[in-house]
Amino acid sequence: MRQYLQAYFAKMRGGGKPSPHALNWRNALCSWLGSFVGIAAIAYLNSYSDLTQHDHFFLIGSFGATAVLLFGAPTAPFAQPRHVLGGHLVGAIIGVTLYQLLPEPLWLSTALTVSLSTVAMYLTRTLHPPGGGTALIAIIGSDKVHQLGYGYVLDPVLLGVVILLCIALLVNNLSPLRKYPSYW
Template identity: 50%
Template structure:
């Protein structure tokens, strides 16, 4: 038990603050990515509060793909696969199991993590997507996987490809790999 507590001390040094240019590129990418998804609501005349396009887990994806584009979690296969697999699992559990919502949510997140590990698509916001599919009153069934999840993730990816490659910084180029 002492070992467990000693590991909680950390010990490494906090990394330095990112240069302003990296912060600015992250801001531009996140703003344009989330705004592009939100614009779909205006085009389709859907109230933003009743949106079928904007999902909370996309905010976390924006942090990864625009703020840390070189991270493994940020790569296209992880972004798309993580969200789609997790949405499918969440919808399936919500549709076919009549369990307490706490148990459904726990199953959705934990099974999504296992599936993302096996498919090499680990994307932390995928866990939130699975939870949203279970808890969000999803009346749209498997259509939820296509819209908003696959559609929104694809829009975020397209914006990430453009914004992250506009920078002259070679460490900002995106993606590192596709598959």
């Protein structure tokens, strides 16, 4: 047991790999441009669309994390279209379903929605960490989120993800140093 515990805690020191090197300015600029345009497009829809007058909204917090992956680490597996689209959709569907079946106690519904979403994304090969956030928002979101029901999956989730992916395809391929996606 002692040997197991020593090995267990030794893992927490890290793998001995150096931290990633700093990005060059071209990549940093491309990351900024993509993140800015992607979030600005969704926020614009959120602010100026007639749809927002009817209690629809477009901007959810997990899109910020998706933008960081899409534009800051476009070659990462979690940033590929299958993962981005699938992860958010899986998370949204599971989140809405769990809210409808088990809205209380909150500690249980939130833990279940994130853990079940993680397993479902893993099994469908669509693991995307912000998808867990999308699932969580379906549980802890405002009444506006809860009133959407499964509409949450389409609007804001699907709509926002499609906007971010389209902008990722356009912006990430502007630089000769980048190629997006690595795979579909």
